[in-house]
Amino acid sequence: MSTRRDFARQLAAEHLAAGDPTGWFQRLYAAADGNPAAVPWADLAPNPNLVRWLSGRAAPAAGSRALVVGCGLGDDAERLSERGYDVTAFDIAPRAVDWARERFPQSRVGYVCGDLLDPPAAWRDAFDLVFEAYTLQVLPPPLRARAIDRLASFLRTDGLAVIVARGREPHEPAGEVPWPLTRGELSRFVEAGLVEVGFEDFIDGTEDPPVRRFVGVYRRG
Numbered sequence: 001m002s003t004r005r006d007f008a009r010q011l012a013a014e015h016l017a018a019g020d021p022t023g024w025f026q027r028l029y030a031a032a033d034g035n036p037a038a039v040p041w042a043d044l045a046p047n048p049n050l051v052r053w054l055s056g057r058a059a060p061a062a063g064s065r066a067l068v069v070g071c072g073l074g075d076d077a078e079r080l081s082e083r084g085y086d087v088t089a090f091d092i093a094p095r096a097v098d099w100a101r102e103r104f105p106q107s108r109v110g111y112v113c114g115d116l117l118d119p120p121a122a123w124r125d126a127f128d129l130v131f132e133a134y135t136l137q138v139l140p141p142p143l144r145a146r147a148i149d150r151l152a153s154f155l156r157t158d159g160l161a162v163i164v165a166r167g168r169e170p171h172e173p174a175g176e177v178p179w180p181l182t183r184g185e186l187s188r189f190v191e192a193g194l195v196e197v198g199f200e201d202f203i204d205g206t207e208d209p210p211v212r213r214f215v216g217v218y219r220r221g
């Protein structure tokens with residue numbers, strides 16, 4: 001684990017120094033060359049916090065649309081599709097998008113390349129559910145407010161955004177990528193016009209070693 005994380009951090013540092021904070025993802029996926037063990041976040045299973053959240057909810061109404069942000073290898077998107085959503089899933093790294101399509105050749109998910117910071121206009125007000133795990137925390141803090149504004153903009157009235165991230169107190173150092181978020185950073189969802197309808201702050205033992213986790217749920221009123 002530490003070797004692949006070290007490699008990811010080295011790539012991130014190179015790209016950040018060059019003023020290209022999101023270019024390293026494509027390099028990382030390309031270097032992995034089809035080996036998920038080389039991708040630090042690739043569990044090849046849906047996010048346990050998404051699975052738990054879905055288990056407490058009724059199936060979506062027919063035609064409900066979900067958007068998965070920074071979809072990686074596609075497991076969260078597939079789970080939402082199984083659950084009954086019409087799913088669009090996007091990632092900035094073309095190799096990740098291709099890889100997800102290769103893994104799930106029969107999929108009903110629409111996998112596309114896209115940049116959360118510069119999304120298609122057609123996604124505005126278009127989704128009943130937006131799911132984001134671990135992408136805000138790999139964006140440098142100065143980009144996060146813009147990213148959150150875009151995330152909020154994707155929701156229809158009464159739509160929900162479910163956000164899963166590492167958490168920290170403001171006085172704690174952010175350390176190396178992935179940089180945990182503060183609760184204050186996530187309050188940007190409220191500034192963007194959403195209502196916080198759930199917030200969990202806990203030690204997540206599904207990760208090894210366990211990490212402090214924030215799971216925020218926000219509704220567009």
Ligand SMILES: C[S@@+](CC[C@H](N)C(=O)[O-])C[C@H]1O[C@@H](n2cnc3c(N)ncnc32)[C@H](O)[C@@H]1O
Nearest residue numbers: 025041070071072091092093115116133134135
């Ligand atoms: C830490 S990984 C998490 C991937 C996936 N959500 C998961 O939990 O396995 C972050 C993902 O976000 C993607 N990403 C980073 N910046 C992005 C952006 N601006 N727009 C879309 N995707 C982005 C990366 O390529 C990467 O696949």
